[in-house]
Amino acid sequence: MSAILECSDLSKSYGKNEAVRHLNMTLEDNTMYGLLGPNGAGKTTLLNMITGGIFPTSGVVEASGSRLELGGMPPETCYIREKNLYWRGARVMEILQFASAFHPHWDWPFAEGLLNTFKLDPRKKIRHLSRGMQSLAGNIIGLASRARLTIYDEPMLGLDVLVREKFYSILVEDYANYPRTIVLSTHFIDEIAKIVERVYIMDAGTILLHDDVDHIRDHAHVLTGSSEAVQQFTNDKQVIYSEPYGKGSLSVIYGTLGEKDRVQANQLGLTIEGLALQKFFSYLIEGGRRIE
Numbered sequence: 001m002s003a004i005l006e007c008s009d010l011s012k013s014y015g016k017n018e019a020v021r022h023l024n025m026t027l028e029d030n031t032m033y034g035l036l037g038p039n040g041a042g043k044t045t046l047l048n049m050i051t052g053g054i055f056p057t058s059g060v061v062e063a064s065g066s067r068l069e070l071g072g073m074p075p076e077t078c079y080i081r082e083k084n085l086y087w088r089g090a091r092v093m094e095i096l097q098f099a100s101a102f103h104p105h106w107d108w109p110f111a112e113g114l115l116n117t118f119k120l121d122p123r124k125k126i127r128h129l130s131r132g133m134q135s136l137a138g139n140i141i142g143l144a145s146r147a148r149l150t151i152y153d154e155p156m157l158g159l160d161v162l163v164r165e166k167f168y169s170i171l172v173e174d175y176a177n178y179p180r181t182i183v184l185s186t187h188f189i190d191e192i193a194k195i196v197e198r199v200y201i202m203d204a205g206t207i208l209l210h211d212d213v214d215h216i217r218d219h220a221h222v223l224t225g226s227s228e229a230v231q232q233f234t235n236d237k238q239v240i241y242s243e244p245y246g247k248g249s250l251s252v253i254y255g256t257l258g259e260k261d262r263v264q265a266n267q268l269g270l271t272i273e274g275l276a277l278q279k280f281f282s283y284l285i286e287g288g289r290r291i292e
């Protein structure tokens with residue numbers, strides 16, 4: 001695999017507010033990423049920088065080996081963002097036609113099939129669509145563009161669970177048939193946990209963790225038991241979060257647990273459980289510790 005986009009030491013300040021701080025990120029080709037972070041973490045600022053919409057205060061974005069200039073979108077990129085106000089006076093078909101001109105791999109039969117599947121009337125003006133239907137119009141462009149790099153910033157706003165599931169299942173199928181790099185920035189973590197391969201988890205402008213979802217699943221554990229036992233067991237382990245739990249303690253650790261660890265945990269009367277990505281994300285953000 002090779003990198004199609006790299007950010008090095010990327011920062012963006014708005015006055016005294018450092019929205020993104022010394023951030024490094026690499027996007028490989030043919031990979032599905034999740035970009036996760038609480039409100040205000042800096043996700044949109046990061047995405048706007050890597051698509052040339054705003055200029056970093058410092059640091060570099062390189063797309064396919066060339067430095068990205070302000071206003072310069074990385075080659076073959078489709079960026080679907082939460083707010084596309086300039087579309088609002090246009091009809092759905094007009095924005096599809098507009099988008100198709102920019103994307104060499106645009107697939108019209110696919111786009112028309114998606115309009116049908118999601119019951120989106122191509123003659124309607126964007127401003128007359130519900131919030132969810134507006135999201136869908138953007139999502140259809142993201143799919144039909146088949147761009148080498150497709151970035152979705154909060155693609156699910158206003159969509160109900162059935163539509164979200166349908167969209168993700170079409171995305172996964174299309175990604176399998178036409179591999180490309182996809183970045184999903186969203187708060188619906190459990191939904192994307194099933195489909196993304198890697199995640200970048202960010203808070204307060206920095207990346208706390210980037211890892212394969214399967215690796216996170218294997219390495220994230222929550223322990224509960226007496227405070228002394230938890231303390232003893234976690235002494236030589238990477239603890240990302242702790243809190244009192246009943247009369248004892250709860251600790252979340254990140255790392256491999258071997259047979260010896262499990263025997264020790266058993267002897268100490270500890271309970272060990274795995275963690276869903278959503279829960280792991282919450283603990284990681286709450287703990288605020290970066291995992292290298």
Ligand SMILES: Nc1ncnc2c1ncn2[C@@H]1O[C@H](COP(=O)(O)OP(=O)(O)OP(=O)(O)O)[C@@H](O)[C@H]1O
Binds near residue numbers: 040045
């Ligand atoms: N144009 C701007 N001017 C001033 N501050 C800004 C601007 N855009 C973003 N910020 C600030 O930068 C920080 C990061 O915001 P950003 O929108 O990138 O976060 P986010 O992770 O996308 O949040 P959300 O999930 O709520 O959309 C916030 O503190 C925000 O208030």
